[in-house]
Structure formats: C-alpha cells, structure tokens
Amino acid sequence: MHQLIFGVLALLSTGFFAFNLYKIAQNIHLGLPLNRSDQKAKRWKTMLLVALGQKKMFNRPIAALLHLTIYAAFVITQIELIEIFIDGLSGSHRYFQHSLGAFYTFTISFIEILSILAFIGTLAFLARRNMLKLPRLNMKELAGWPTKDANLILIMEIVLIACIFTMNGADEAALKLHSNLSNDFLISKSIGPLLFGGIDNLNTLHILEQVGWWGHIIMVFAFMNYLPYSKHLHIFFAFPNTYYSKLEPKGQIENMPSVTNEVKLMLDPNADPYSTPTNDAPAARFGAKDITDLTWKSLMDAYSCTECGRCTSVCPANITGKLLSPRKIMMDTRDRMAELGNYKRKNGKESQDGKSLLGDYISKEELWACTTCNACVQECPINIDPLSIIIDLRRFLVMEEANIPSELTGMLTNIENNGAPWQFASNERMNWSKEE
Amino acid sequence: MNIQVRTMAEMLAANESPEILFWVGCAGSFDDRAKKITKALVKILNQCKVNFAILGTEESCSGDPAKRAGNEFTFQMQALMNIEILNGYAVKKIVTACPHCFNSLKNEYPGLGGNYEVIHHTQLIQDLIYSGKLTLADNGTFKGKKITFHDPCYLGRANDVYEAPRELILKLDAELVEMKRCKANGLCCGAGGAQMFKEAEKGSKEINIERTEDALQTNAQIIATGCPFCNTMMTDGIKHAQKESTIHVMDIAELIANAADL
Numbered sequence: 001m002h003q004l005i006f007g008v009l010a011l012l013s014t015g016f017f018a019f020n021l022y023k024i025a026q027n028i029h030l031g032l033p034l035n036r037s038d039q040k041a042k043r044w045k046t047m048l049l050v051a052l053g054q055k056k057m058f059n060r061p062i063a064a065l066l067h068l069t070i071y072a073a074f075v076i077t078q079i080e081l082i083e084i085f086i087d088g089l090s091g092s093h094r095y096f097q098h099s100l101g102a103f104y105t106f107t108i109s110f111i112e113i114l115s116i117l118a119f120i121g122t123l124a125f126l127a128r129r130n131m132l133k134l135p136r137l138n139m140k141e142l143a144g145w146p147t148k149d150a151n152l153i154l155i156m157e158i159v160l161i162a163c164i165f166t167m168n169g170a171d172e173a174a175l176k177l178h179s180n181l182s183n184d185f186l187i188s189k190s191i192g193p194l195l196f197g198g199i200d201n202l203n204t205l206h207i208l209e210q211v212g213w214w215g216h217i218i219m220v221f222a223f224m225n226y227l228p229y230s231k232h233l234h235i236f237f238a239f240p241n242t243y244y245s246k247l248e249p250k251g252q253i254e255n256m257p258s259v260t261n262e263v264k265l266m267l268d269p270n271a272d273p274y275s276t277p278t279n280d281a282p283a284a285r286f287g288a289k290d291i292t293d294l295t296w297k298s299l300m301d302a303y304s305c306t307e308c309g310r311c312t313s314v315c316p317a318n319i320t321g322k323l324l325s326p327r328k329i330m331m332d333t334r335d336r337m338a339e340l341g342n343y344k345r346k347n348g349k350e351s352q353d354g355k356s357l358l359g360d361y362i363s364k365e366e367l368w369a370c371t372t373c374n375a376c377v378q379e380c381p382i383n384i385d386p387l388s389i390i391i392d393l394r395r396f397l398v399m400e401e402a403n404i405p406s407e408l409t410g411m412l413t414n415i416e417n418n419g420a421p422w423q424f425a426s427n428e429r430m431n432w433s434k435e436e
Numbered sequence: 437m438n439i440q441v442r443t444m445a446e447m448l449a450a451n452e453s454p455e456i457l458f459w460v461g462c463a464g465s466f467d468d469r470a471k472k473i474t475k476a477l478v479k480i481l482n483q484c485k486v487n488f489a490i491l492g493t494e495e496s497c498s499g500d501p502a503k504r505a506g507n508e509f510t511f512q513m514q515a516l517m518n519i520e521i522l523n524g525y526a527v528k529k530i531v532t533a534c535p536h537c538f539n540s541l542k543n544e545y546p547g548l549g550g551n552y553e554v555i556h557h558t559q560l561i562q563d564l565i566y567s568g569k570l571t572l573a574d575n576g577t578f579k580g581k582k583i584t585f586h587d588p589c590y591l592g593r594a595n596d597v598y599e600a601p602r603e604l605i606l607k608l609d610a611e612l613v614e615m616k617r618c619k620a621n622g623l624c625c626g627a628g629g630a631q632m633f634k635e636a637e638k639g640s641k642e643i644n645i646e647r648t649e650d651a652l653q654t655n656a657q658i659i660a661t662g663c664p665f666c667n668t669m670m671t672d673g674i675k676h677a678q679k680e681s682t683i684h685v686m687d688i689a690e691l692i693a694n695a696a697d698l
C-alpha cells in the first residue's frame with residue numbers, strides 16, 4: 001500500500017513539475033532569437049565560477065556564508081533522495097545501510113551536519129528579512145506575494161529539516177529501545193534520544209519515523225512543484241543563465257542589424273529608393289514593447305531572478321529616490337511573461353491580450369532614470385542583465401513612438417545637424433587648438 | 437607652451453601618417469572645462485613627441501548618447517559616417533580622453549566595419565611613462581596631497597580599466613585614497629545614458645551629490661577623474677557643497693601635465 005501511494009505521488013509530482021517546466025520553456029521561447037552558442041569553454045568556466053562557485057555572492061560575505069549552508073545542504077541531500085526513492089518503491093528500510101557500511105554512516109552524518117547548518121542559515125535569513133528588515137528585502141516592489149514567497153520557502157526549508165531529524169531521531173531511539181544499538185549518525189545519535197528517548201513504545205517511534213520520512217518526501221515533492229511559481233527557480237536557472245551570460249564587455253550594446261540595413265540604404269547613394277522589399281514579411285519592430293520583443297536571454301534572466309535586490313541596492317537612480325528599480329524590471333518581465341504565456345496557451349499562439357510590458361508594467365519614468373552605469377549587471381550574483389531590457393524598451397519609445405524627453409530630442413537634433421550633442425557648428429570643432 | 441596639433445587632412449597632404457589618432461570628442465572640443473583636459477593631453481603628447489593627429493572638423497559625435505537614449509538610427513548614422521572617414525585615413529590606433537567615445541569606438545564600431553586599437557588616454561600616458569618618454573618633474577606639486585579617483589562607468593565597469601589611472605596617481609607622489617564605493621563597485625556620477633543632456637527624473641537627491649559625498653568622506657583635496665562628463669558632474673557637486681575653494685576636480689591628464697611641468 002505504502003509503495004503504491006509513494007509511486008503514484010512520485011509520478012504525479014514529477015509529471016506536474018515537468019509540465020510546468022515545459023510551460024516555462026514555452027514562455028522563454030516567446031522571445032526573439034539571439035546566438036549565445038559561441039565560446040563554449042569560456043561559458044563553462046563562467047558557469048562553474050559564478051553559479052556553482054557562487055563567486056559574486058562573496059561580495060557580501062555574511063549573506064554568502066548563510067546562503068552557502070542552505071545551498072550545500074540542498075545539493076548534498078539530493079544523494080539521500082536516491083535511497084528514499086528506493087525505500088519508497090521497494091518498501092525497504094535504509095536500503096544502502098548494510099551494503100555501504102561505514103561510508104553510509106559518514107554520508108548520512110555529513111548530511112545531518114549540513115542540515116543543522118542550513119537550519120541555522122534559514123533562521124538567520126528569516127530574522128534578517130522580518131526582524132532586521134534589511135532595506136533591500138523590504139522595498140515596495142516586494143509587497144504582497146514576493147514577500148510571502150520568500151518566507152514560505154524559508155519555512156518549507158525548516159519543516160524539511162525538522163522532518164529529516166524526526167526521521168533519523170525516531171529511528172535512532174527505536175533502535176536503542178529495541179536492541180540497544182545505534183545508527184551512529186553524528187547528530188541524530190544525540191538528538192534522537194534527546195527528543196524521543198522518553199517514548200518507550202516501539203510502535204509510536206516507528207510511526208514517528210514514518211511521519212518524518214513521509215513528511216520529508218512530501219516536502220520535496222511540494223517544493224519541486226512550488227518552484228515554478230516562485231523566485232526560487234533560480235536554483236535551476238542559475239546554471240543555464242550564467243552559461244549563456246553576455247561575454248562581451250559590459251559597455252557594449254548590440255548594434256541592431258535591422259537598423260544597419262536601413263541606415264546603409266540611406267547612406268548609399270547607389271541604392272534604389274523605389275526598390276520594394278522582396279519579402280512581404282511585416283517589418284520588424286524597433287525596440288521592445290512587450291516581452292515578445294525581448295530576446296530569449298532576457299526572458300531567461302527574468303525566470304532566474306531571485307529578487308534579492310542587490311541590483312537595486314547599487315542602482316544610482318534608485319539610491320537617489322527615483323522610481324527605477326532594476327529588480328522590478330526583472331519581476332515585471334517575469335510576471336508579464338507568465339501572463340502572456342497563459343493567455344496564448346488558452347487563446348492560441350497568435351492571440352494578443354491587448355496589454356504590454358511597456359506601459360502596463362514598466363513606465364517610461366522608470367526607463368528614463370537609468371544612467372546605463374551597469375552597476376546592476378555587475379552586482380547580480382547570477383549575471384542577469386536588466387540594462388539590456390531597459391535599452392530595448394527605450395528603443396521602442398524613441399524609434400517607434402518618438403516618445404522622448406524634449407531635452408533629448410534637442411540633443412538628437414544637434415547630433416544629426418551639427419555632429420555634436422550641443423548646438424555648436426561643426427566647423428568650430430577645432431577652435432580649442434587656437435584658443436589660449 | 438604653445439600646443440602643436442595637426443589634422444589628418446594636413447598629414448595626408450604632406451604624405452605623412454601619424455602613429456595614433458587623438459579622438460577629441462564633443463566634450464573635449466566644445467565644453468570649456470573639457471577643452472582644458474584636451475589641451476593638457478596635447479601638451480603631454482607634444483612633450484613626448486608623439487606623432488599624432490586629430491580629425492579636426494571631420495570628427496563627429498561618436499553616437500554614444502544617441503544609442504543610450506534609444507535612438508539606434510542616429511547612432512549608426514554617426515558610426516558609419518565616422519568609420520568611413522577613419523577607414524579613409526587608414527587609422528589603426530586611436531586614443532581618446534572620453535570613456536564614452538572609447539567604449540563606442542572600441543566595442544561598437546567593429547561590428548559596423550570600424551576595427552581599430554582603441555585606448556584611453558590614461559593607458560597611453562602610462563605607456564609613455566613606462567617607456568621613459570615622459571618623466572615627471574620632481575617639483576613636489578602633489579606631495580602629501582590626498583587624491584581620490586572617481587571611476588567613470590564606461591572606463592571601469594564597462595571596460596574593466598581600473599588600474600591605469602590609479603597607477604598614474606601613485607606616480608604623483610600623492611596619497612591615493614579610495615572612496616567606499618570604488619572600482620567595480622563605483623557609483624555613477626549621474627551623467628551616463630544620455631542623462632547629461634536632460635533633467636533627472638523625480639527623486640530625493642541628485643546622483644552627483646550622492647557621489648560627491650562619497651568623495652568628501654575621503655578628505656581628499658583632489659578628485660581625479662578620467663571622463664569629461666564625470667568632471668562636470670563632480671565639479672557641480674563640489675560647488676553644491678561649497679567646497680570649490682579647497683577641493684579641485686581634475687582629469688588625470690591635467691595632474692600629469694602639472695607634475696611634468698607642462
């Protein structure tokens with residue numbers, strides 16, 4: 001019976017998870033193409049350093065250490081999941097304990113230590129968020145769901161760890177009661193008798209162990225299926241997202257090929273002004289109005305964002321009270337993508353819901369506050385690039401809607417007329433060399 | 437000292453070719469404060485007998501502010517016109533005192549057919565000192581002074597040049613003091629992304645004032661920069677703090693020209 005329930009549960013939750021991942025992949029595919037398949041060696045290196053090695057996290061050492069405890073526990077506990085699956089499906093109890101012997105004891109002890117550290121890390125994170133009220137974790141864009149999401153994840157973490165120790169602890173107590181033996185797992189060896197030593201009923205201990213076991217695996221399934229709805233998706237996306245990082249210098253903004261074609265045509269005196277385009281595909285839009293005008297990488301960035309707000313905490317515009325927050329740019333992109341993706345799945349690929357990222361989510365006031373300083377890009381622990389979205393949206397405002405602050409119109413006119421952003425005649429450009 | 441400048445056109449007419457082109461930039465050509473930086477750099481080039489030329493009236497805006505403002509058309513128009521002229525003169529190497537021009541020429545022009553070796557003036561000055569062409573007079577101009585360096589975003593984060601300007605400051609026999617936000621963590625002066633040409637959005641403070649406070653905290657007497665726009669922003673910040681009589685904002689080229697008695 002147990003095995004059956006476990007099997008069905010495992011199947012359902014992995015199936016549902018896969019379905020959600022498929023939807024996410026579909027949403028990312030709403031973006032425009034961009035080639036990031038070059039320089040493989042450099043990409044692997046970036047991923048290993050930034051995602052696996054968490055290199056950029058260590059700019060803030062305390063947060064980095066706390067994060068590391070949870071991260072290490074998360075990665076290493078996955079080993080235990082193998083056994084849980086085998087036990088769950090076959091009805092065995094600690095399948096590997098006999099065959100692996102001392103190595104098994106070592107592995108579980110190691111997991112226990114990491115779990116304790118993660119437990120401390122999680123409590124510290126909860127305190128930092130809710131009691132210390134770290135400014136970047138209490139900004140207005142986090143009001144409501146994002147704050148709940150963050151706390152929920154941390155609480156799930158705590159429940160999960162509690163389950164592990166209930167399981168191992170009750171097991172230890174039962175073993176002691178039954179045959180005065182010990183599993184010799186480093187932490188539960190003492191925690192077990194401490195928590196459950198007073199229970200002298202084997203059956204009760206056995207039930208407790210089962211509660212821990214089931215609790216643990218149910219939390220794992222729940223967690224897995226919660227991920228696609230949560231900022232916590234970064235635990236997967238950190239890897240592909242850093243792999244596909246922009247490798248060019250941060251200052252380099254891509255030259256739009258569609259513009260190059262038109263400009264060349266304008267500058268080339270031999271081009272035939274009356275020639276009509278040979279293909280009748282609709283002209284590409286210049287810049288981005290909605291998420292479908294952003295590249296797939298910007299969309300992957302949005303799914304990877306863990307809403308930590310490091311970007312916003314270093315943004316000169318945000319620091320000085322402007323509306324712009326690079327984190328909000330990423331959150332908006334993700335929300336809009338989920339919204340449009342769902343709409344299109346319901347109403348067909350070509351359908352439009354009449355809303356857009358620009359306007360409904362992100363205002364031009366936010367966009368015009370950006371100094372393109374790249375501080376946000378530099379700071380993001382998983383190489384997310386909010387600036388590229390900001391530039392794409394600005395491009396739409398300017399090139400499609402001529403919606404631009406009037407001083408900037410003046411600057412652009414000056415460049416076009418006299419080759420400088422100010423009103424100086426180009427034939428005065430060398431006057432400085434003759435002035436005293 | 438009179439400065440000697442020749443244009444590409446003059447050089448071509450004399451059947452000569454320079455080893456490096458000095459890209460002056462719009463600020464360096466037209467802005468009164470930035471023109472002083474331009475002249476300081478030319479003095480250094482003259483002193484070291486660097487065979488250089490400028491485009492003169494054939495130079496045009498690199499297009500950086502247009503691109504960052506979202507007008508890719510204007511940017512590419514400017515870039516393609518400039519590239520045509522640069523390629524026409526077969527330019528190989530460019531030096532500029534403007535990090536915005538530096539970034540565009542170095543990173544964005546290649547994709548449009550303009551391939552040059554582009555260096556920032558602090559890198560060139562560093563080379564000149566290393567190769568022994570430029571020696572700083574032992575005149576004690578900066579002895580015992582505290583100097584802080586404000587990293588221009590388009591030199592630092594955008595292109596990872598952090599050391600050249602700092603090494604030059606250290607050559608001055610001055611004390612280099614860092615702001616709490618420096619190098620990759622440096623705070624923008626507020627001018628980038630075409631902000632220079634517009635009013636800031638509604639907020640609680642101007643960015644240049646926030647940044648000037650960082651600089652004031654170091655107790656430096658000189659705020660050094662390597663960008664004409666940062667220079668303007670920091671100078672305004674110092675004026676706002678009413679410290680212009682005690683604290684000076686200077687470009688690295690000016691500091692070096694002073695120290696070399698030029």
Ligand code: SF4
Nearest residue numbers: 315370371373374376
């Ligand atoms: S690039 Fe723009 S959004 Fe990013 S930190 Fe700088 S001003 Fe803020």
Ligand code: SF4
Nearest residue numbers: 305306308309311380
């Ligand atoms: S973009 Fe990066 S730095 Fe900013 S909130 Fe998201 S994960 Fe954090």
